Amino acid sequence: MAKSVAFTMNGGDSLYSYSKNSTFQRKAIDAAKELINEAVFERLDTESFSSSAFRVTDLGCSVGPNTFLAVQNIVDALEQKYQSQGHNSQLLELQVFFNDHASNDFNELFRSLPADRRYYATGVPGSFHSRLFPKDFLHFVYSSYALQCLSKVPEEVADINSPAWNKGRIYYSNSEDQVVKAYEAQYAKDMGCLLNARAQEIVCGGLMAFVVPGRPNGVPHTQVLGNKVVELIGSCLMDMANKGVISEEKLDSFNIPLYMASLDEVEAIHRKSENLTQEQPQANVIASTLRSGMEGMFREHFGDEILDEFFDSLRKKLEESSSVLKPLTSISLFANRNTHTEMPRGGGNYYNFTKIRDAIDSVGAKVNVIGVVLECGFPRRSRGTDWFVSVRIIDETHQDPGLSVNIFTDRNECPRILSVGDIIQFQRLMIKRHVDKVNAVFSKKFSTFAIYYGSDARSLSPYHASKTFRERDHDKNFLIDLRRWLKNFHFHEGANYFSSIREMKGGEDFHLVCKIIHIHEGAGNEWMAFVWDGTDAPPANILQNFPAVGTVLRVISQDLENDNLRLLKTGEWVKLVNLLCEVHAGLWRCVLTPFTKLRYTPKEDRLKLERKRLFNERLAQSPENLMQMPFGGFPSPQVTEVDDSDDDHAIFLTLMDVVASSELPARFKCVVRVIAASPWQAADFLFPAGIDRIRLTLEDSAARIHAFLYAEDGVKFFNGQSSVEALEVKRNFLLGVRVNNDGVQDDPRRNPPWVQVWLKSETDQQGNPHYRIFGTKVVAA
Numbered sequence: 001m002a003k004s005v006a007f008t009m010n011g012g013d014s015l016y017s018y019s020k021n022s023t024f025q026r027k028a029i030d031a032a033k034e035l036i037n038e039a040v041f042e043r044l045d046t047e048s049f050s051s052s053a054f055r056v057t058d059l060g061c062s063v064g065p066n067t068f069l070a071v072q073n074i075v076d077a078l079e080q081k082y083q084s085q086g087h088n089s090q091l092l093e094l095q096v097f098f099n100d101h102a103s104n105d106f107n108e109l110f111r112s113l114p115a116d117r118r119y120y121a122t123g124v125p126g127s128f129h130s131r132l133f134p135k136d137f138l139h140f141v142y143s144s145y146a147l148q149c150l151s152k153v154p155e156e157v158a159d160i161n162s163p164a165w166n167k168g169r170i171y172y173s174n175s176e177d178q179v180v181k182a183y184e185a186q187y188a189k190d191m192g193c194l195l196n197a198r199a200q201e202i203v204c205g206g207l208m209a210f211v212v213p214g215r216p217n218g219v220p221h222t223q224v225l226g227n228k229v230v231e232l233i234g235s236c237l238m239d240m241a242n243k244g245v246i247s248e249e250k251l252d253s254f255n256i257p258l259y260m261a262s263l264d265e266v267e268a269i270h271r272k273s274e275n276l277t278q279e280q281p282q283a284n285v286i287a288s289t290l291r292s293g294m295e296g297m298f299r300e301h302f303g304d305e306i307l308d309e310f311f312d313s314l315r316k317k318l319e320e321s322s323s324v325l326k327p328l329t330s331i332s333l334f335a336n337r338n339t340h341t342e343m344p345r346g347g348g349n350y351y352n353f354t355k356i357r358d359a360i361d362s363v364g365a366k367v368n369v370i371g372v373v374l375e376c377g378f379p380r381r382s383r384g385t386d387w388f389v390s391v392r393i394i395d396e397t398h399q400d401p402g403l404s405v406n407i408f409t410d411r412n413e414c415p416r417i418l419s420v421g422d423i424i425q426f427q428r429l430m431i432k433r434h435v436d437k438v439n440a441v442f443s444k445k446f447s448t449f450a451i452y453y454g455s456d457a458r459s460l461s462p463y464h465a466s467k468t469f470r471e472r473d474h475d476k477n478f479l480i481d482l483r484r485w486l487k488n489f490h491f492h493e494g495a496n497y498f499s500s501i502r503e504m505k506g507g508e509d510f511h512l513v514c515k516i517i518h519i520h521e522g523a524g525n526e527w528m529a530f531v532w533d534g535t536d537a538p539p540a541n542i543l544q545n546f547p548a549v550g551t552v553l554r555v556i557s558q559d560l561e562n563d564n565l566r567l568l569k570t571g572e573w574v575k576l577v578n579l580l581c582e583v584h585a586g587l588w589r590c591v592l593t594p595f596t597k598l599r600y601t602p603k604e605d606r607l608k609l610e611r612k613r614l615f616n617e618r619l620a621q622s623p624e625n626l627m628q629m630p631f632g633g634f635p636s637p638q639v640t641e642v643d644d645s646d647d648d649h650a651i652f653l654t655l656m657d658v659v660a661s662s663e664l665p666a667r668f669k670c671v672v673r674v675i676a677a678s679p680w681q682a683a684d685f686l687f688p689a690g691i692d693r694i695r696l697t698l699e700d701s702a703a704r705i706h707a708f709l710y711a712e713d714g715v716k717f718f719n720g721q722s723s724v725e726a727l728e729v730k731r732n733f734l735l736g737v738r739v740n741n742d743g744v745q746d747d748p749r750r751n752p753p754w755v756q757v758w759l760k761s762e763t764d765q766q767g768n769p770h771y772r773i774f775g776t777k778v779v780a781a
Contacts, residue, residue: 029070029144032211034470036142039334040077041468042428042446044140045205046085054078054139056119057097059128060146063105064112070144071096075118078140084467094119097138099128127151129193133201141198144211148226150257151190154182157255170234171256173227180221187259191269195335207336214261214331224260236313245309246302254302266331353425353478357397360438362431369440370425370478371395372454372486373600374402375577376567379414380594386444387411390597393424396485404437405429409444409466416464417567420574420600421454423482425475452479455486491600498607501551502535504581504588511577511599512590513607516568517552529555529568529592531576534615536701537588551701552656554589555579567598573608575599587704639733640755642669643775656702658759664769668759672698673752674734682727685714696773698757707759707771719777730778753780 056074061067079089098109102125113121126132128143129151156164157172157179164178172183198208215224222228233256241251261269354367371393382388386408394402405426407415415424427448429440442449448469450462460476462469498511514531521527530552537551555576568574577599580591601608650669658668676697679685685694694709709717718730732739736752739745758775 026066026069029066029073029211032144032209033073034472035334036073036209037077037080038470039207039209040074040140041081041084041470042448043334043336044078044081044207045336045445046078046081047445049139049203049205051139051203053093053095055095055097055137056140056142057099057124057133057138059099059141059143060149061098061100061104061109063108066144067098067109068112068114068117070142071119072114072117074140074142079118081468095122096120097122097124097133099124099126099132101125101127129190129197131197131201135200136203138198138202139206141202141206141208142210145213147191147194147210147212148214148258148260150183150186150259151193152186153255153257154186156182158253166255167252168238170237170251170254171227171230172259173221173224174231183259184261184265186257187261188265188269191261191266192272195270205336207334210331210333210335212261212266212331212333214263214266217263219262221260226258226260230256230258239313240306240309245306250302261331263331266333270333270335355397356393356395356403359403359429359431359440360398363433363438364431366428366430366446367440368425368427369393369395369403369429370423370475370482371403372482372489373417373420373422373424373451374399374491375597375599376417376420377597378567378592378594379411381411382408387414389414391415391417391424392597394491395482396489399489399491404439405442406439407442407449409442413444413466415449415451415466417451418463419454419567419569420598421486421602423452423454423479423486425450425452425478427469450475455483457483490602490604490606498575500535500611501533501537501553501588504537504590509578509580509595511575512579513573513575513601513605513611514553515573516570519568519570527557531555531574531590533611534618535611551588552703554587555592556589557592573601573605575601575605575607587699639753639778639780640757641777641779642756642758652756654702655698655700655705658761658771659703659705659769661761664761664763666761668761669756670698670700670759671754671756672700673736673754675699675704675750675752677731677735682724682731685718685727685731705771707757707773709773713772713774713776716775716777717773719779733780734778 056071058067058071075094078094079092082089082092096119098106098121100106104125106123106125110121110123124132128146154164156162157166159165160167162178164176164182166172166175166179169175169179172179202208213226215221215227222231237246237251237254240246241248352368353370354362356369356371359367359369372395373391374394375390375392377390379387379389387410389407391405391407392402393405394400417424426440426442428446429442430447431438431440448466450465450469450471452462453459460479461471465471498513501512501514504510512531512533514533516529517532518530519527520530532552535551537553575598576590576592577597578593578595580593580596582589582591652671653668655670655672658670661668674696678695693711694714695706696709698705698707718727728743731737734752734755736750737745738747738750755778756776757773760772760774761769762772764770
C-alpha cells in the first residue's frame with residue numbers, strides 16, 4: 001500500500017535551503033499580489049463577520065521567507081479594505097496560522113518571523129488534505145505552489161500486479177494512460193478533500209485564494225516544463241541505476257507524487273464543491289526550483305550517498321535541455337463559501353468582460369461588463385437604508401433594449417455619471433430574471449464600477465469610480481474599442497416613442513427630446529430647468545389654450561437632489577424619459593420624478609435633427625412679420641386694435657423677446673393673453689389723468705409679465721367707456737370669464753382670447769424695467 005508522503009522543504013540557511021532557493025515561488029507570489037488585492041476588495045465580505053479577530057492561514061507555508069511575503073500582501077489588502085470602509089485598520093486584530101507537515105522546520109520558520117509584523121503567528125502541523133481547524137473559524141485561506149503535491153503516490157502505480165504499475169519510471173507524464181489516469185484520479189480526490197475540509201472551516205463570506213502550478217488546456221503532459229524536469233530527474237536516476245549506484249528495484253519502487261492539472265480539471269473539481277463559489281482560474285508564467293524542495297524525499301528513499309552526484313547530473317541535463325523547456329502555467333483560483341454559484345465561461349480570464357448579449361444569457365452568474373450609458377435614472381432612496389439608481393447600458397452586441405443595471409449602494413457611492421453616452425464598467429454584477437425581463441444587480445458588498453468619458457475623449461482613466469475599484473492596464477483596450485464603435489453608432493428608436501411639447505397631455509408621463517435652455521438653482525434641493533424643442537404647448541386644459549411659438553417649458557424636480565443637475569447642461573439636447581406633465585398656476589410644467597431617466601442623445605441624433613428641421617420650416621413658411629406669433633393668434637386677432645401708423649409692418653415678438661431685450665426704452669408688438677387684472681373690481685377702473693393705474697398680467701407661450709395701463713392709455717384701451725357695467729363686460733371678455741345673465745361667474749375655468757398689444761419697456765426710479773401698454777384698444781367685447 002502506498003504511504004502518505006510529506007514534501008518537506010530544506011530548512012536552515014545552508015546552500016541548498018529553501019530560503020535561498022525559492023526565487024521562482026517568490027515570483028509566483030509577486031505575480032498574484034494584484035489578484036489578491038482585487039479579490040479582497042471585491043469578494044471578501046468583511047461586513048458579515050462577527051468576530052473581532054481576523055484569521056488567516058497559509059497552507060504549505062514551508063520555512064520562509066516567501067510565506068511572510070504572501071501573508072504581508074494579504075494583511076496590506078485587508079487593512080486597505082477596512083480603511084476604504086471607514087474603519088480604523090489599527091483596530092484590526094490578525095492571527096495567522098502557518099501550516100505545513102509536522103516534519104517542516106517550524107523552528108526555522110519562527111526564528112525568521114518579521115520583527116515588525118502586524119499579526120499574531122501560530123504554527124499548525126498537519127496535512128492540508130484533511131481537517132485542520134474548527135468549523136466556521138477561518139476568514140482567509142491561502143496557498144501558493146503547494147497544492148500540486150499529492151497526499152500520496154497512487155497505489156496502483158506502485159503495485160506490481162496492477163496495469164498501472166509504473167516500472168522503470170518515476171512519474172506519470174511519459175507513462176501509459178493507466179498511470180496518467182491514476183495520478184489524475186488521486187489529484188481529484190485530494191483536491192476534493194482539501195476543498196471540502198476548507199468549506200467547513202471557513203466562515204460564510206470568507207475567501208480562499210490558491211496559486212497552483214499547472215498546464216494550459218489542451219497541452220499534453222509531456223510538454224509541460226515541470227513534467228519535463230521530473231522526467232530529467234528520472235533519467236538521472238536511470239543513469240545511476242545502470243551504473244549500479246542504486247538498484248533497479250529501488251528505482252521501480254520510487255514515484256514522485258506531483259500532478260500538473262489543467263485549467264479545465266481545476267474547474268471541474270471545484271464545481272463539485274457545493275458550498276463554494278469560484279472565480280475563473282487565471283494563468284501566469286513561472287519557472288520552478290528543485291533541490292530545496294525534493295532533497296528530503298530523495299534522501300529518505302535513496303540515502304545521503306547519492307544526493308550530490310544525482311543533483312549534479314540533473315543540473316547538466318537541465319542545461320542541455322533549457323532550449324526546449326516550455327514555461328509552467330500557474331493557476332490562480334479564488335473561492336467563497338456559501339455565495340451564489342458562478343459558472344466559468346469559455347475558460348477565459350476572470351478579469352475579462354462579458355459581452356452584454358452573453359451576460360443576458362447568464363442568469364444566476366456574476367459577470368464583468370463594460371458598456372455605453374444609454375439611459376440613466378436619478379438616485380432615490382430605496383425602501384431600506386441604501387440608495388437606488390438605474391442605468392441602462394449597451395455595447396456592439398446588444399443595443400435594444402440593452403442591459404438594465406439596478407444599483408443599490410450608499411448615497412455617496414452612487415455613480416456620478418456626467419453625461420449619457422459616457423462609458424461605464426462594472427465588475428461582479430449579478431444577473432437576475434424578474435418576471436420576463438433580465439437585469440443586472442450591483443451590490444455594494446462586492447460590485448465595483450468605473451466611469452469614463454464617451455466617444456470624443458482621449459483619457460483612459462475613469463473620472464469617477466467606486467472606492468474598491470482597482471484600475472488595470474488591460475481595461476484600456478476594451479475602452480478604446482468601445483469608443484471606436486460608439487463613434488459610428490446610431491440608435492434607432494421608434495418614430496412615436498418620443499413626443500414633442502405640443503403633444504403633452506396633463507397628468508400623463510411622456511418622453512421628450514429637447515434642448516436645455518437654462519438651469520435655475522433655488523434654495524435647498526429646489527431647482528428648475530427650462531427646455532425647448534421648437535413646438536408649441538397644447539391647451540393647458542379644456543377651455544384654456546396656451547399655444548406659442550417655441551414654448552419654453554419649465555421642468556422641475558420632485559424629491560431629487562441638486563447633485564443631479566450635473567446631467568443637464570445648458571445648450572445641449574437631451575432625451576427625457578417618463579416626465580410627468582401638469583398644469584401649475586396656469587402654466588404647463590414637467591416634473592422629474594424618481595422614475596425619470598436621461599437617455600443618450602448623440603450629436604447627429606435623428607429626432608433632434610427632426611425637431612430643428614420642423615422649427616426652421618415653420619419660420620420659413622410664415623410671413624416675416626408673423627414668424628413669432630403663436631399659432632393660436634392666426635389669423636391676426638380682431639379682439640383689439642393697435643396703432644400701426646408708425647410701423648405698419650412691425651414684427652410680432654414674444655414676451656421672452658421683451659424681457660430679454662437690453663434696449664431701454666423700447667417698443668414691442670406682441671400677441672398675448674390677459675390672465676389677471678388688479679384691481680379686480682371694474683368700479684376701481686378710474687382714470688383721472690396721471691392718478692390711477694391698472695396692472696394686467698400678460699402671458700404668451702414664452703413668458704409671463706406685468707404690464708400697466710396709465711391714465712389716457714387705459715381710457716383708450718377700454719375704448720373710452722367708463723360705466724361700471726361696460727368695463728365689467730370688457731374685463732370678463734379679456735380674462736375669458738364666463739358669467740350668467742345675472743353677471744355671476746358660473747364656470748371657474750377660463751379661456752382668455754389672444755389679443756394684440758403694443759408694449760413699451762421703461763425703467764423706474766430704481767433702474768428696474770417695467771412695461772406699459774399703449775396704442776391698444778379693445779373692440780370685440
